[in-house]
Amino acid sequence: MAPKSFLLACLLAFTLQFFFSPPVSSSASLLSTSKESSSMKDLIKLGEGCVSHPEDVSVVVRKGALYTATNDGWVKYFILHNETLVNWKHIDSQSLLGLTTTKEGDVVICDSKKGLFKVTEEGVKVLDPDVRFANDVIDASDGTLYFTVSSTKYTPADFYKDMAEGNPYGQLLKYDPKSNQTTVLQEGFYFANGVALSKDEDFVVVCESWKFRCRRYWLKGDRNGTLDTFAENLPGGPDNINLAPDGSFWIALIKVYMLHIVSKGLIVHMSLSGFQTTLLLGNGHSSSEELVRQNK
Known part of the structure; x- marks a missing residue:
């Protein structure tokens, strides 16, 4: 694995572990006001x-x-x-x-x-x-x-x-x-x-x-x-x-929800179904759509 890729993998692993039990943050409000959340209001909870x-x-x-x-x-x-x-x-x-x-x-x-x-x-x-x-x-x-x-x-x-x-x-x-x-x-x-x-x-x-x-x-x-x-x-x-x-x-x-995109030394705040993390990525991505597309 190339040095930059290895560094990125280590950083991702560390941040995911660190934020596995996240505090309430701005992404939580995104989840609560999203269309997906409001569409479930009529569901019966068992x-x-x-x-x-x-x-x-x-x-x-x-x-x-x-x-x-x-x-x-x-x-x-x-x-x-x-x-x-x-x-x-x-x-x-x-x-x-x-x-x-x-x-x-x-x-x-x-x-x-x-x-x-x-x-x-x-x-x-x-x-x-x-x-x-x-x-x-x-x-x-x-x-x-x-x-x-x-x-x-x-x-x-x-x-x-x-x-x-x-x-x-x-x-x-x-x-x-x-x-x-x-x-x-x-x-x-x-x-x-x-x-x-x-x-x-x-x-x-x-x-x-x-x-x-x-x-x-x-x-x-x-x-x-x-x-x-x-x-x-x-x-x-x-x-x-x-x-x-x-x-x-x-x-x-x-x-996956992503917030706080900065175009050059990219900082992405991500919420992934129940846990959150902040990913610090290198240059090369200019938008959340580009990041998601490359991750796929």
């Missing part, structure tokens, strides 16, 4: 004050329930018709991320530090204790699990270093419940995040947060085992993704 930092949700239609996992170790579900919250199972973990529900009604959860778990009425079973930074998982009709590893180099606590380095350490993996074996299907993702299976189960979509795009890995047909671009130039970093009933996909985006 479990407000009772659910600690949920990462993902999965609906079991026949149970009329919505499952989630929280950073205090609880797997919970909402009974949707009366909005009752049930504390179902507790796991000794503070690193639960994406989850999926199986056709049997069990829950499979990614633990970014401890591997892949299966939660049933009988308890918790570790499916694969060796994977690290597992982020999201989806269950196929035959019981096969497809899941992502965001970074094979960095830990969850050091995710900002992955972003600063800008190299593709993410993976798409497959867990076979018959053999209890995990295999790597594809490497080279820029922070592999959410994963979803198509309606016909002929491909999976993987979100690449740092590239503002989603990739498609084919599971069947002439393109089996190949990778192509499903969506790109998104207006934010794709995080979680879920299949909609009509075969399309719902994608959650990490929105």
Whole structure:
């Protein structure tokens, strides 16, 4: 890596770590007055004050329930018709991320530090204790699990270093419940995040947060085992993704806001979905649009 690039990466990593728990600032007012914020005023909040930092949700239609996992170790579900919250199972973990529900009604959860778990009425079973930074998982009709590893180099606590380095350490993996074996299907993702299976189960979509795009890995047909671009130039970093009933996909985006642009010794104040940082960049960028375009 060239000296200037290395210096920039170090500076970015330092500032992200320093500002990970930010004070209230001018970017907070931007968020509160933005169109995105005002458009959510009519949404119904479920479990407000009772659910600690949920990462993902999965609906079991026949149970009329919505499952989630929280950073205090609880797997919970909402009974949707009366909005009752049930504390179902507790796991000794503070690193639960994406989850999926199986056709049997069990829950499979990614633990970014401890591997892949299966939660049933009988308890918790570790499916694969060796994977690290597992982020999201989806269950196929035959019981096969497809899941992502965001970074094979960095830990969850050091995710900002992955972003600063800008190299593709993410993976798409497959867990076979018959053999209890995990295999790597594809490497080279820029922070592999959410994963979803198509309606016909002929491909999976993987979100690449740092590239503002989603990739498609084919599971069947002439393109089996190949990778192509499903969506790109998104207006934010794709995080979680879920299949909609009509075969399309719902994608959650990490929105980036930038303020305080100075054209020559560029200073950018950025808010990235819940944490803020100030980036001090060298010459060469003249606008926030140019910076975002080059980051993509």
